[in-house]
Amino acid sequence: MAELSSLLLFLASIVFYFPVSGLTTDGLALLALKAAVSADPSAALSAWSEFDATPCGWAGVACSRRGRVADIALPDCALNGYLPSELSLLSALRKLELPGNRFYGPIPAALGHLHALVELDLSNNNLSGSIPPQLGRLASLARLDLSSNRLAGHLPPAIAGLPHLSGVLNLSFNLLSGSIPQAFGGIQASVSLDLRQNNLSGEIPRMGSLMIQGPTAFAGNPGLCGFPLKNPCPAPKQSAKIPKPNPSLSLNTGGAPAPRGASRSERRGTTLGTVPILAGIVVVAILSIAFLQWHFCRRSAVADSKPTRKSGTIDDTCFDGSEERRRSGREAEVYAVVEEGFGLELEELLRASAYVVGKSRSGIVYKVVVERDGSTVAVRRLGVAEGTTGNEWRRRRRTFETEAAAIGRAKHPNVVRLLAYYYAPDERLLVYDYIPNGTLHDALHGNTGGPKNPMAPAALSWATRLAILRGTARGLAYLHEMSPRRHAHGGIASSKILLDDDHRPYISGYGVARLLAPKKQAAVGEAAQKADVYAFGLVVLEAVTGRTAGAEVEAWVRAAFLEERPLSEVVDPALLQEVDAKQEVMAVFHVALACTVRDPDLRPRIRAVAESLDRVSGESDSVSRPV
Known part of the structure; x- marks a missing residue:
């Protein structure tokens, strides 16, 4: 008031x-x-x-x-x-x-x-x-x-x-x-x-x-x-408590028993007075044994991790082929380089400036600028790993390493390269190439959060959209065929398609679902691959109609075709000026509708989808074809 x-x-x-x-x-x-x-x-x-x-x-x-x-x-x-x-x-x-x-x-x-x-x-x-x-x-x-x-x-x-x-x-x-x-x-x-x-x-x-x-x-x-800083909190100080002297305890240096005339309470006091001393001796002995055991184990681990390559190494880093590993005294901490020639050290990575560029249920993505040379990488943080003790923790670490190595084997011009990964009981990081021009979703609809994308939606011509769809289909086909386990992406969407300055598409997020849910073996098998085909069909409809992808868009497009509505009512208004592209637009619509049929068995394989898109204009684009 x-x-x-x-x-x-x-x-x-x-x-x-x-x-x-x-x-x-x-x-x-x-x-x-x-x-x-x-x-x-x-x-x-x-x-x-x-x-x-x-x-x-x-x-x-x-x-x-x-x-x-x-x-x-x-x-x-x-x-x-x-x-x-x-x-x-x-x-x-x-x-x-x-x-x-x-x-x-x-x-x-x-x-x-x-x-x-x-x-x-x-x-x-x-x-x-x-x-x-x-x-x-x-x-x-x-x-x-x-x-x-x-x-x-x-x-x-x-x-x-x-x-x-x-x-x-x-x-x-x-x-x-x-x-x-x-x-x-x-x-x-x-x-x-x-x-x-x-x-x-x-x-x-x-x-x-x-x-x-x-x-x-x-x-x-x-x-x-404390986490996420590399500055551990000091352990709480515990003041050593010295047992108070027991007046009823006889301190005869010869160890003579208490006088026969002593009362029962006096004899009990003698027994209780010796308990703290004996307990202290036992604790000291146990701690000494534990320290010696840790010391010899650590020496053994350091001996096992000596460099095997002739070029200079730093600290406890060792090299094995194209893979660089760094293990701390805790055995669990692993930093592995999976892309040969990538020379960023873990300490350098953790000291670099980081900026949030994306967040989702699978974690948070940072743009990291390296101080030494100004180079940029993208780091996906998956958060704290569960089960970080005993055999369960070791099993999770091995599973993470196996799946991360599988992600690192994906080498395709339309798939974001995994450069390195880091695993610790309280942290999981994936280091990728940084793709600078935002996502396909941002290019189609504008950026609704985070840093502004300089590329306006109108900048995407029909030729550019078609080139992006072709490159994405080729990258997805490669992922489906690269392993006999029949891997799938498991979450393909316009927000997972990154664009560089030349509008070349890069599929991101491959394998993350398996890292987050290894027991479920997510995104593996024919059913998962057919789900990828359906999701890609929605991306195609999004690129052609300009509407946010979803099942309602697919139903709306099917209804428009059944009712024989004019193409101008269905296609993105930004494309209406490109009269020469009408036949190509119709052909791409048919590809999208084939991908999104309800029965998964009737959906084409993604390789056939990629080939259909390549045939749309009679010639292949030069923007995203693998070289």
Whole structure:
């Protein structure tokens, strides 16, 4: 109530001071922001006038259809001042973007009243004080960026509970201290969390979405420890307790028995007094034996892992053909290079800068830039492996190595190359070539999350789409035929088809299903391959119609053909200008419908599908044919 009263008094003073002003409450709140700015070198607010009827025409201001202020965007204007509490009167505000200015002082707690706010970006300013827990009341907030300020204090658990947070939570480059609240484990996996360069300390909670974050999210906090950082937390100190001397215990150096006249309680005290001493001796003996056993086992493991190649090696790395392995003292940790000539060391990989480029149920994908030469790889993180003790753990490790090696044997111009893999009890990583131009899904529908894709949907001509479908079919046919086990992809979709700068398609995600569910032997056999054919048929329909793939699209296209609707009602409107491609479009429609018949036995093999697509225009494309 105190905040509301002060705001009402402010409005009354504004109205009294500007009796002829016809501005709405939104306009008066913006004038409070202008009044709080002491320096405006770029004259960004010079046109904000109390004599205007509406603020909707002011620079950096956008309004809704109802005339309410919806967006404030004043980036990099060098505005110097403080943030007034009157901004909380903008009840229809959806975006408040003030990055790259010189605002100082605290963040007003009253901003927690902006219940319609979706984006709040106050990065790169000089804001100080603590992060108001009232920001946790912003029920509509999807993106919060408070990076590069001077904010101090603890992380408020309330902001981790924002129900619609889905884009960015960036609190990096501040002075925040204390531990990471366990509530941060409840943040959605789709959120890009960044807590770099603060003074946070303690163990990173091993729970929820914090388990799938990369080390970059916590870098620059010397006091932090635990997974995913390579800074283990110190073991809790246990003070050695010395048994209190028992007054009834006789300390005769000759070991003489207690006097015959001693009472029963005295003799019992003698017996109990010797128990801690004997227990201490036994514990020391057991620990000594365990240490010696570990020491000799470790020496044996190191002797077995000496380099077998004449070229120089690093630490405990050994080479076996094209495969590089690194095993720690824990026997389980394995780093293997499966692509000959790939020279990135594990330590170098873990130190490199990582950026989230994709998330799914199978894990999280990072773009990793190597500091040494600026090269880029993609790293898929599968998360924590289960069953990490005893024989079960060893069996899982062997299964992972077998399946990863099978993925590494896939060598085709239209399949993403696996370069290396890493396995540990608490981590599983797959290292691939980085394909820079996004996915087919992004190219067809635009990127709905993550970094913007520079390729607009209209950039995909019919010739380009047909070339992408051909290359994908060839890559899928290769995967189906490369092993007598009749492997399948198990999840082919437009989001799993990556594109390079020349629009060459690369199938990603091959074999991941088997790594995640080895007991089920997912994506193996004729039934799984026919399921791949059906999924590829949906991708073809998606590329031709421009609609998001799904069973409803297949049913809609079949109904359109049965009703003999015009082709212009079915095909992607972006392709209607290419009149010469109509016959090819019809032929590709027929291929897609053959792939998506209900009876799996009636679906063609993917090799026949690839050959049918090659025959569509009478000549093969040069974009994606294997060389």
